[in-house]
Amino acid sequence: MGGNSPCASCKLLRRRCAKECIFAPYFPSDDPHKFSIVHKIFGASNVSKMLQELPLQQRADAVSSLVYEANARVRDPVYGCVGAISYLQNQVSQLQMQLAVAQSEILCFQMQQELAPITTSPVLLEGDDKPSLFLHQNNLPQFLTYSSSNNVIFDSFKKESFLGQDMIFS
Amino acid sequence: MVSTRCAACKYLRRRCPSDCIFSLYFPSNNPQRFAYVHKIFGASNIGKMLQDLPVHRRADAADSLYYEAHCRIKDPTYGCVGIVNLLHQEIYNVQSQIAKIQAEIAFLSTNEQSDETQYQQLQIAPNLDPNFLSEQKGFSNSFDDSSTWFY
Numbered sequence: 553m554g555g556n557s558p559c560a561s562c563k564l565l566r567r568r569c570a571k572e573c574i575f576a577p578y579f580p581s582d583d584p585h586k587f588s589i590v591h592k593i594f595g596a597s598n599v600s601k602m603l604q605e606l607p608l609q610q611r612a613d614a615v616s617s618l619v620y621e622a623n624a625r626v627r628d629p630v631y632g633c634v635g636a637i638s639y640l641q642n643q644v645s646q647l648q649m650q651l652a653v654a655q656s657e658i659l660c661f662q663m664q665q666e667l668a669p670i671t672t673s674p675v676l677l678e679g680d681d682k683p684s685l686f687l688h689q690n691n692l693p694q695f696l697t698y699s700s701s702n703n704v705i706f707d708s709f710k711k712e713s714f715l716g717q718d719m720i721f722s
Numbered sequence: 723m724v725s726t727r728c729a730a731c732k733y734l735r736r737r738c739p740s741d742c743i744f745s746l747y748f749p750s751n752n753p754q755r756f757a758y759v760h761k762i763f764g765a766s767n768i769g770k771m772l773q774d775l776p777v778h779r780r781a782d783a784a785d786s787l788y789y790e791a792h793c794r795i796k797d798p799t800y801g802c803v804g805i806v807n808l809l810h811q812e813i814y815n816v817q818s819q820i821a822k823i824q825a826e827i828a829f830l831s832t833n834e835q836s837d838e839t840q841y842q843q844l845q846i847a848p849n850l851d852p853n854f855l856s857e858q859k860g861f862s863n864s865f866d867d868s869s870t871w872f873y
Contacts, residue, residue: 592767593763593767593771594762594763594764594767595763595764595766595767597764598761598762598763598764602762602794602798605798606798606799610798610799613799613800614798614799614800616803617799617800617801617802617803617804618801620803620806621790621794621801621802621803625771625790629771629774629775629779629783630775630779630782630783630786631782631783631786632786632787632790632802633786633790633801633802633803633806634786634789634790634802635786636806637802637805637806637809640806640809640810640813641809643809643813644809644812644813644816647813647816647817647820648816650816650820651816651819651820651823654820654823654824654827655823657823657827658823658826658827658830661827661830661831661834664834665830
């Protein structure tokens with residue numbers, strides 16, 4: 553795209569939008585914010601070099617990811633995208649603990665069934681002997697503890713921050 | 723005189739002033755750190771970003787910028803976002819596993835309750851002599867009449 557309608561990047565940079573402008577396919581003129589945010593964080597020159605080093609079919613995805621990172625950095629100037637990674641890693645940790653608890657629960661069930669199978673024939677009992685077929689499961693032992701500072705990629709990240717909304721990159 | 727320039731000023735081939743904003747976060751013993759951030763963000767942008775932050779937040783910011791630059795150099799198409807995607811996928815996978823196991827637990831609980839009900843229906847009252855049935859006149863060792871067996 554070029555000629556009569558400069559792309560968003562050339563508009564911002566106030567230059568003529570060449571026919572082979574590297575930005576034009578990815579930064580249309582109807583979305584000026586997209587380029588301005590990428591330019592603010594990475595710089596037009598760096599973005600241009602990055603795109604030139606990539607094959608054509610990967611450039612659209614690269615631009616999308618750069619926009620995502622730039623937005624993350626604007627929302628969180630200290631941690632940027634890394635804050636989101638830290639948050640998601642903690643979520644994964646918590647879910648893995650839940651999974652471990654659920655797996656131990658089902659293991660208990662399976663052990664119950666193996667230890668005391670129910671029979672259909674009548675049982676004549678003497679005295680107060682009654683088989684305890686059903687072990688009531690109370691609280692499972694809380695052997696798993698959660699540390700709020702684990703799973704952070706770099707040891708220097710002591711505080712966590714996360715994006716205000718879930719930005720799923722597609 | 724030994725040069726005490728930071729990695730940034732060495733890279734940019736300039737004098738390192740005493741108030742150099744980069745010096746604390748890009749020491750001369752780790753030239754790669756500044757090289758990476760410079761390649762992706764540019765020295766000018768890094769300087770502006772650090773300037774806009776309070777001093778006590780700059781170290782973390784420099785670390786995160788280095789990490790992002792490192793990811794982008796390793797994966798020029800997706801950078802950090804590739805890791806975000808992987809984590810989203812992992813969250814989905816683990817949630818699916820949890821849901822599956824919880825469904826199994828619910829199923830087993832339901833079976834357990836119905837088995838318990840069945841057991842209670844078959845249970846004989848305590849203190850019952852096993853020979854009682856055979857001693858009763860006209861009484862057959864049968865369980866057709868369940869009312870005989872329950873209080």
